[in-house]
Amino acid sequence: xxxxxxxxxxxxxxxxxxxxxxxxxxxxxxxxxxxxxxxxxxxxxxxxxxxxxxxxxxxxxxxxxxxxxxxxxxxxxxxxxxxxxxxxxxxxxxxxxxxxxxxxxxxxxxxxxxxxxxxxxxxxxxxxxxxxxxxxxxxxxxxxxxxxxxxxxxxxxxxxxxxxxxxxxxxxxxxxxxxxxxxxxxxxxxxxxxxxxxxxxxxxxxxxxxxxxxxxxxxxxxxxxxxxxxxxxxxxxxxxxxxxxxxxxxxxxxxxxxxxxxxxxxxxxxxxxxxxxxxxxxxxxxxxxxxxxxxxxxxxxxxxxxxxxxxxxxxxxxxxxxxxxxxxxxxxxxxxxxxxxxxxxxxxxxxxxxxxxxxxxxxxxxxxxxxxxxxxxxxxxxxxxxxxxxxxxxxxxxxxxxxxxxxxxxxxxxxxxxxxxxxxxxxxxxxxxxxxxxxxxxxxxxxxxxxxxxxxxxxxxxxxxxxxxxxxxxxxxxxxxxxxxxxxxxxxxxxxxxxxxxxxxxxxxxxxxxxxxxxxxxxxxxxxxxxxxxxxxxxxxxxxxxxxxxxxxxxxxxx
Numbered sequence: 001x002x003x004x005x006x007x008x009x010x011x012x013x014x015x016x017x018x019x020x021x022x023x024x025x026x027x028x029x030x031x032x033x034x035x036x037x038x039x040x041x042x043x044x045x046x047x048x049x050x051x052x053x054x055x056x057x058x059x060x061x062x063x064x065x066x067x068x069x070x071x072x073x074x075x076x077x078x079x080x081x082x083x084x085x086x087x088x089x090x091x092x093x094x095x096x097x098x099x100x101x102x103x104x105x106x107x108x109x110x111x112x113x114x115x116x117x118x119x120x121x122x123x124x125x126x127x128x129x130x131x132x133x134x135x136x137x138x139x140x141x142x143x144x145x146x147x148x149x150x151x152x153x154x155x156x157x158x159x160x161x162x163x164x165x166x167x168x169x170x171x172x173x174x175x176x177x178x179x180x181x182x183x184x185x186x187x188x189x190x191x192x193x194x195x196x197x198x199x200x201x202x203x204x205x206x207x208x209x210x211x212x213x214x215x216x217x218x219x220x221x222x223x224x225x226x227x228x229x230x231x232x233x234x235x236x237x238x239x240x241x242x243x244x245x246x247x248x249x250x251x252x253x254x255x256x257x258x259x260x261x262x263x264x265x266x267x268x269x270x271x272x273x274x275x276x277x278x279x280x281x282x283x284x285x286x287x288x289x290x291x292x293x294x295x296x297x298x299x300x301x302x303x304x305x306x307x308x309x310x311x312x313x314x315x316x317x318x319x320x321x322x323x324x325x326x327x328x329x330x331x332x333x334x335x336x337x338x339x340x341x342x343x344x345x346x347x348x349x350x351x352x353x354x355x356x357x358x359x360x361x362x363x364x365x366x367x368x369x370x371x372x373x374x375x376x377x378x379x380x381x382x383x384x385x386x387x388x389x390x391x392x393x394x395x396x397x398x399x400x401x402x403x404x405x406x407x408x409x410x411x412x413x414x415x416x417x418x419x420x421x422x423x424x425x426x427x428x429x430x431x432x433x434x435x436x437x438x439x440x441x442x443x444x445x446x447x448x449x450x451x452x453x454x455x456x457x458x459x460x461x462x463x464x465x466x467x468x469x470x471x472x473x474x475x476x477x478x479x480x481x482x483x484x485x486x487x488x489x490x491x492x493x494x495x496x497x498x499x500x501x502x503x504x505x506x507x508x509x510x511x512x513x514x515x516x517x518x519x520x521x522x523x524x525x526x527x528x529x530x531x532x533x534x535x536x537x538x539x540x541x542x543x544x545x546x547x548x549x550x551x552x553x554x555x556x557x558x559x
Contacts, residue, residue: 043271124159143189
């Protein structure tokens with residue numbers, strides 16, 4: 001590896017540590033891991049961990065393992081295992097042959113638990129979960145010893161074997177480490193290593209009746225896999241002394257080290273897996289891949305490109321202190337990526353019919369439109385233009401304010417790729433609602449420019465009424481209506497406007513022919529992608545992110 005690439009890799013404190021460890025010879029190669037629990041779908045916070053762990057391995061020529069922490073069969077499902085693998089691949093990373101499960105190590109972990117018992121450093125406790133909790137003490141008061149703490153080694157080994165054999169009901173006993181009930185770190189106050197759990201495991205079936213805790217399984221799994229840098233979020237910092245205690249007291253094959261970084265927090269977003277699970281189970285969203293969800297599956301369905309997510313993670317960096325990132329920074333990264341690549345198309349979300357009275361009846365023509373103004377390689381397409389078209393309702397005002405430059409009576413505007421048109425009359429119903437506009441066009445302005453050099457201040461998108469295709473368009477907003485939602489009270493803070501479904505939208509025919517699921521920019525509207533609910537006769541598009549709207553800013557400020 002070159003000095004230049006090493007310098008590039010050292011963009012954050014963890015990469016600096018890795019670079020130093022290689023330079024000093026502490027490690028000859030780097031091995032990291034991403035260890036999700038398969039009890040839900042991955043979310044934005046996981047994306048930061050994925051990018052960091054796989055990114056470090058890529059930067060330093062090492063490898064990153066994907067290891068499922070499958071130690072709680074009551075919450076884990078094959079669906080989640082499959083989804084996690086899909087999401088990591090979508091994000092652009094590959095674990096190669098290094099796919100592992102904590103359940104691969106159950107036999108070894110059991111043997112190591114026996115080792116601790118024989119060394120007088122673990123015991124079977126008959127107390128209830130509540131009794132253990134009450135005896136653990138507080139931050140200012142030490143814990144109390146369990147009455148079973150000094151059980152003889154042989155009795156502990158016998159009871160532990162019988163726990164494994166399934167002789168006792170759930171909750172009857174646990175295996176605890178014997179460390180220090182007076183420790184200032186509550187994690188060292190005789191933590192639970194195994195609990196009885198009669199449940200079917202997705203991989204081991206009914207073989208096991210006891211399951212290891214995360215704290216007991218994690219460090220030893222790292223050691224078995226010869227992980228060099230075990231990178232996790234900041235809430236595990238207080239667990240590191242326990243992580244090290246197990247490694248110090250067990251005959252493990254290698255000595256990994258745990259490093260902590262700040263987890264990702266984003267405004268208007270909750271990344272608690274409990275909250276996300278309750279959103280799904282409570283029917284507040286349409287599933288784990290609902291485009292309002294901060295899950296990777298939801299972001300994919302909303303049309304967020306993986307490259308945008310990776311760039312966002314890169315920009316926020318890796319720090320030691322927790323902070324909250326403005327969701328606008330994420331939207332900016334998405335908009336920037338889509339702007340580079342997404343082809344342009346015309347779509348009218350709230351159609352208003354325009355009849356061009358001086359355009360010959362029964363006549364139409366084809367106009368050439370560019371697919372991307374900054375990427376000639378994307379080529380052009382042909383759009384049909386005729387006497388009747390649709391424009392956006394919001395692009396017309398009968399009595400406009402001073403700075404409204406779109407269509408109004410007597411006002412001339414440009415139709416994108418077409419002609420200048422001028423509004424001559426407004427047709428209304430008996431309730432005074434605008435039904436359609438009567439306009440005229442200037443045939444000399446074909447292509448959007450006037451031979452006499454006159455200027456117009458607005459260019460509007462449109463679709464041809466004769467061949468426009470109807471579509472449903474879903475406009476997604478923030479799932480929560482407060483910048484810092486409260487996980488304990490999240491249902492009351494749900495945004496009732498997080499999804500607006502528009503029917504009767506009209507889109508240009510090219511969108512009916514393109515079924516690759518890729519993102520497009522609806523000109524002047526935002527970036528959209530075809531939803532999985534879409535079918536050839538019933539198009540459905542999701543808005544990924546909007547465009548900045550100059551008039552909306554003017555209207556909002558009143559200036």
